[in-house]
Amino acid sequence: MTTRRKFLTTAAMGAAAAPLATPAIAQSTIKWRLQTYAGAALAEHVLDPAIKMFNTIAGDRMQIETFYADQLVPTGELFQAMQRGTIDAVQSDDDSMASPTEVTVFGGYFPFASRYSLDVPVLFNQYGLNEIWDAEYSKVGVKHVSAGAWDPCHFATKDPINSLADLRGKRVFTFPTAGRFLAQFGVVPVTLPWEDIEVAVQTGELDGIAWSGITEDYTVGWADVTNYFLTNNISGAWIGHFFANMDRWNELPEDLQALFKLCCEQSHYYRQHWYWGGEADLRVNGPKMQLTSIPDAEWAQVEAAARVFWDEVAAESETKAKVVEIFKTYNAVMEKAGRPYRYG
Structure with a gap:
């Protein structure tokens, strides 16, 4: 006859040998x-x-x-x-x-x-x-x-963007600070709930999105309602x-x-x-969006404006000035380091 002690010993050994199941959520969790x-x-x-x-x-x-x-x-x-x-x-x-x-x-x-x-x-x-x-x-x-x-920040738009002039008047869903910066180029920043963006583009409430890179455009459905992807970006990440x-x-x-x-x-x-x-694969193999670009010489105006914007933000507080100085120091190191850290 199996004794209680032997049963408990055998059961314990069997439990130790068995794979651990996902534990039930205890009251103390x-x-x-x-x-x-x-x-x-x-x-x-x-x-x-x-x-x-x-x-x-x-x-x-x-x-x-x-x-x-x-x-x-x-x-x-x-x-x-x-x-x-x-x-x-x-x-x-x-x-x-x-x-x-x-x-x-x-x-x-x-x-x-x-x-x-x-x-x-x-x-x-x-x-x-x-x-x-x-x-x-x-x-x-x-x-x-x-x-x-x-991801980096690119424009996904219904109409093609081939110059800075094409940005004027475009109603774009973007981040608060990015919107504040882009407004000087005629962009009209629009704030909406994230889940409403796709419909807003379809109905014409939005002309485009400056919220993500192309990976996100495909993942969340924005590539289905926009026709063009601008390869110039306002930030790398x-x-x-x-x-x-x-x-x-x-x-x-x-x-x-x-x-x-x-x-x-x-x-x-x-x-x-x-x-x-x-980002690379969908630019090359993605079937839903046509790539457009603003010439480098013209886009340089945007990069130059960013440096002015940095100084404006730095003037707002000591902490902001410290962060901007770190950005400047870091980018100077990367530019001096050259390839593969910075090109051109």
Whole structure:
């Protein structure tokens, strides 16, 4: 007869040999809600893999529930909702979520702050931007967890853009700071909920989009409603971040903090190769959009205007001046280094 002791021993050995199943969510499980700036189709790439990885590893210790653009609160209210604790964490740029910091203007697409996506992690990890962002967000009760690069910023339009004159009067969905910069060239910036953009282009409410590169245009459906893609860009990479409510962050044990940071870094790495490969492949092989270009000599006017814009922003505060100086120092190094860091 099998004794109770022998049964328990055998059962324990069998359990040890069997593969671990996904643990049930216990009552003690830490639960977070995270909202991203991205809609569902885009979040499938820029967010979901990282959070799935976190939830799988954290198991019944912690689970993060994700929400897409404007699901819980409008994107422009993300910062306030996170600061209050309505949302525990956010994936966004500073600009879109209207954070009340001195560095908000540099989030998203600060004109010509980067040439390539690798510029962003270098600026944050080797040139001091991490420390500046950490200090600024600590002042307002938010944890700046991690910064990374997204795609470059190009125009996707219904009508062809072959000169700066073609931009005049175009109603364009773009980021706040990018819109402020582009207005001097006659662009009319328009703010709408992210999920409404495709329909707005179809109905004529928008003439175009300056929000992403071509990978995103195809991924989210914008390539289906725009006809042309301008190869000139106003920035080499979007600067975006993961943030968390400071109290929620401080409540986490150190290993879960480390795990969340690690998954954020994995998210950044995924985007590096996903966007980089997609931007080239879709320009060459994508069937939906015709490429147009503004001549380099004419586009140089935009690049020159960006330097003036940098100085205008730098004059607004000591912190902004410090960030602009870092941009200038970094770009000077890259230009002197030459190929492959900078061309021409």
